[in-house]
Amino acid sequence: MIEDKEQKRTSIESLGEFGLIDHLTEGFPITQKSTIKGIGDDAAILDFNNKKVVVSTDLLIEGVHFDLSYMPLKHLGYKAIMVNLSDIYAMNAVATQVTVSVAISNRFPLEALEELYAGIGLATAKFNVDLIGGDTTSSKTGLLISITALGEINEEDTTYRNGAKPNDLLVVSGDLGGAYMGLQVLEREKAVFKVNPNSQPDLEPYSYIVERQLKPEARKDIIETLKILEVKPTSMIDISDGLSSEILHICKQSDVGCDLYEEKIPLDPTVISSCEEFQLNSTVVALSGGEDYELLFTIDQKDFDKIKGNPNLTVIGHITDKSQGANLVSRAGSKIELTAQGWNSFKAE
Ligand code: ADP
Ligand code: MG
Numbered sequence: 575m576i577e578d579k580e581q582k583r584t585s586i587e588s589l590g591e592f593g594l595i596d597h598l599t600e601g602f603p604i605t606q607k608s609t610i611k612g613i614g615d616d617a618a619i620l621d622f623n624n625k626k627v628v629v630s631t632d633l634l635i636e637g638v639h640f641d642l643s644y645m646p647l648k649h650l651g652y653k654a655i656m657v658n659l660s661d662i663y664a665m666n667a668v669a670t671q672v673t674v675s676v677a678i679s680n681r682f683p684l685e686a687l688e689e690l691y692a693g694i695g696l697a698t699a700k701f702n703v704d705l706i707g708g709d710t711t712s713s714k715t716g717l718l719i720s721i722t723a724l725g726e727i728n729e730e731d732t733t734y735r736n737g738a739k740p741n742d743l744l745v746v747s748g749d750l751g752g753a754y755m756g757l758q759v760l761e762r763e764k765a766v767f768k769v770n771p772n773s774q775p776d777l778e779p780y781s782y783i784v785e786r787q788l789k790p791e792a793r794k795d796i797i798e799t800l801k802i803l804e805v806k807p808t809s810m811i812d813i814s815d816g817l818s819s820e821i822l823h824i825c826k827q828s829d830v831g832c833d834l835y836e837e838k839i840p841l842d843p844t845v846i847s848s849c850e851e852f853q854l855n856s857t858v859v860a861l862s863g864g865e866d867y868e869l870l871f872t873i874d875q876k877d878f879d880k881i882k883g884n885p886n887l888t889v890i891g892h893i894t895d896k897s898q899g900a901n902l903v904s905r906a907g908s909k910i911e912l913t914a915q916g917w918n919s920f921k922a923e
Contacts (some may be wrong), residue, residue: 577719583681583684583685583857585684585837586667586680586682586683586858587680588676588684591714591745594710595613597684598687598688599637599691600690601611602695603697603700604679604704604827605704606670607707608622608670608671608726609670609671609773611706612704612706612707612710613705613706618671618706618707620671620706620724621651622726622790625724625728626729626760627724627726628662628667628725628727629723629724629725630661630722630723631658631720631721631722632658632721633719633720634648634650634654634718634720635717635718636715636717636718637716638671638718639846640653641764642717644648644761644763644764647689647690647693648690649693649788649789650690651722652676652691652693652694652696652697653789653790654693655672655693655703655721655865656690656697656790656792657721657790658672658721658723659697659701659703659723659792660812660814660867661812662725663725663793663794663869664733664812664869665725665727665733665734666727666731666806667726667727667731667732667738668725668726668734668797669701669702669723669724669725669752669794670703670704670724670726671703671705671723671724672703672723672724673705673708673722674694674705674708674720674721675708675709675710675711675719676708676717676718676719676720677688677711677712677713677717677718678710678711679716679717680712682761682878684824687726690719697809698775701794702791703723704836708776709867710729714819732810733737733807733809733871734809734810734827734830735810735824736809736827736870737807737808737827737828738808738809738827738830738832738872740806740829740831741875741896742873742874742875742893743868743875743878743889744821744832744834744871744872744875744889744890744891745807745871745873745881745887745889745890745893746817746840746868746887747796747844747869747870747887748837748840748886749868750794750817750839750840750841750859750866751784751843751845751849751856751859751865751866752782752783752845752866752895753864753866753867754816754850754859754862754864754865754866755780755783755844755845755852755854755859755863756780756786756787756788756905757787757807758848758852759780759784763775771840773887780844783845783848784840785846786866787865790838790867791867792812792867793869794869795886796869796887796921799884803877803880803881803884805873805880807871807872808872808873808874809827809828809869809871809872810869810870810872811823811824811871812867812868812869813864813867813868814864814865815859816869817834817839817862817870818861818863818902818912819862819868819914820911821834821866821912822900823898824870825893828872829896830895830900831893831894831895831896831897831898831900831901832889832892832894832898832900832901833894833898834900835890835902835903835910836892836904837905838858838889838890839861839890840888841856845850851910856881857902861902861912871891891903900912
């Protein structure tokens, strides 16, 4: 997956700013009805008719949010888009456009930016969003990427974080902890490589979790599934920081408590085996790991039959009265209060 190609290095200065923008953005089509004017003027123009507009933005900084020593630029471009689309889907909206702004230091040749935009292009094509603008500037410290995603929604379909009610079911898509364990594997290989640059890492046994870290998929499919099933979540959030902290956001904003069942938390077998290898508790990893970009939502009990048996959805608990607090119910049956850093209280068990 991580290949080191013998690379041509074309300096960015040789193209100039406008040449660079043209070059990077020329292959991007406009596909959304709502895009009236995309790249090329002072501003883009959008028309959402009678829909509400959903906007979300993120800033990614080299050394803080990504490490280019194991993150290929193509993956970074893809992931940067996913992170933003995930926020749009978490409102139950349809993502329609993105803007991409980059600050680049002179250590990046044109070919590096082409890789970044190749990843961005894969993501925009697959998720059917238009690239409608951005900004390009220089940086002294490394690479910065800022993405703004836009989406559209009918007001009555919007899912906020604050709509959960006692007795609602707590549901999560996919499985958890994979992105964090993928990061552990990549960090370990990086450390090995530092000591022995000739080492050839065998990431094959870890391909699922490494992919979860390097190439997360925003859950557009879940939003579509819920629409087909005619289930409108009462609240929803995407899992960027770990299950524990996202549950606490829903509980706090909805003014409710919850019981989360440890035994119900969906884990891929690779997560379980790598946790054993790294001597980590898989529940702690799912609670605090982050970057899984799954959706966490609550539904009314009457909708349970509609989602029951769906392999992409797992009921992991239920909402309670605020006075009950937010708890993890352990396999042994004891209740442990959830904290944003899920492991603090959990380790003390
Ligand atoms: P301005 O000088 O008004 O900021 P620019 O020359 O930066 O305009 O941008 C020209 C056009 O190219 C605009 O439509 C802008 O949104 C777009 N653009 C600039 N940088 C990028 C980028 N990195 N990715 C996508 N579009 C970009
Ligand atoms: Mg500009």
